[in-house]
Amino acid sequence: MREAAFVKQNSAKWKRYAAEPTTNPDELADRFIELTDDLAFARTFYPDSDTTHYLNSLTGKMHQVIYRNKKEQGNRFFLFWKQELPLLFRQHHRQLLCAFLIFAVACLIGALSAAYDDTFVRLIMGDRYVNMTIANIRKGDPMAVYKQAGEAEMFLQITMNNVYVSFLAFVAGAVLSVGTFYVLFRNGVMLGAFQYFFYKYGLLGTSALTIWIHGTLEISAIVIAGCAGFVMGNSILFPKTFSRLESFKRGAKQGLKIVVGLVPVFITAGFLEGFVTRHTEMPLFLSLTIILGSAAFIVYYFIYYPYRLHAKLENDTTHHRI
DSSP states (O other): OOHHHHHHHHHHHHHHHHHSOOOOHHHHHHHHHHHHHHHHHHHHHOTTSHHHHHHHHHHHHHHHHHHHTGGGGGGHHHHIIIIIHHHHHHHTHHHHHHHHHHHHHHHHHHHHHHHHOTTHHHHHHOHHHHHHHHHHHHTTOTTGGGGSSOHHHHHHHHHHHHHHHHHHHHHGGGTTTHHHHHHHHHHHHHHHHHHHHHHHTTOHHHHHHHHHHHHHHHHHHHHHHHHHHHHHHHHHHOOTTSOHHHHHHHHHHHHHHHHHHTHHHHHHHHHIIIIITTOTTSOHHHHHHHHHHHHHHHHIIIIIHHHHHHHHHHHHHHHTOO
16 A cells, blocks of 8 residues: 555544543553554554654654553543543533534423413323322422332332433434434423423412422433433434444444443432422522532533633643653
8 A cells, every 4th residue: 555545544544533632441452452553553554754753753742642541541430430431521511502403402392382382281191190290289389299108119210210211312212313302302291291390370479499408310310311322323323433343332322321320310319309309498598509519410410610720731732742
């Protein structure tokens, strides 16, 4: 192969590796193997060329990153949440934004549909739930549904349901992202209709201060799982330089890591719904603290921190260049 053809075939990959450093151990290993293969080829056929010198430099930088992070790999569990997951989100903020916008628009559609059609809420939520809630409203305890089951029992049921819905949003992405779109849209419509139902009875504030104690994390987890579904689905639709099968494997692996990273969020949301939400008489300050604290965590860990971490690692890589 002529050197020009070799460079044309691989230059985009080399530039991406140089411009987008990673601390993901698996990704680092894959990149290092590919670069050493390219370097070996270049040394064989173009021993004194600029291409060989460039690859030697790039491979050296990659080796330095691996060596610098070698001691950190012992604590793989901690490193996953500290670096790997945030950096993964940094790559897929566009899919996260897409999932959020779909869910938000679906909420609006659900609320508008409930406003213009009195039967819509019953269609979405079922007659039994609507009748029960109306009866609770008349009794003066509109949020009584959260007090019916035992705390531990409700915690387990809600946590398992959250895991199911979020995992479904992820797995459905295998249907070319259409399945994930459907899961997000359906849940968004349900939430919009649900909130309008309480607005109709003058209880929007009361319901929000109760429901969003656990709902902030619960709904965020569904949207983030939708992001994971789009990561997998888009890997099939847009394989880029990989084969479609290889792209799907990579997308599925990354999406699964995102869903696994949501486990603490599932558990916390289930705990809040099972043990805290039932206390509808809690002070306004406490309710707002939990809701705003949950929202701040989601924004910080899944949006702000990935950007900050990526920028820090880029600066570190620049300072340690050979």
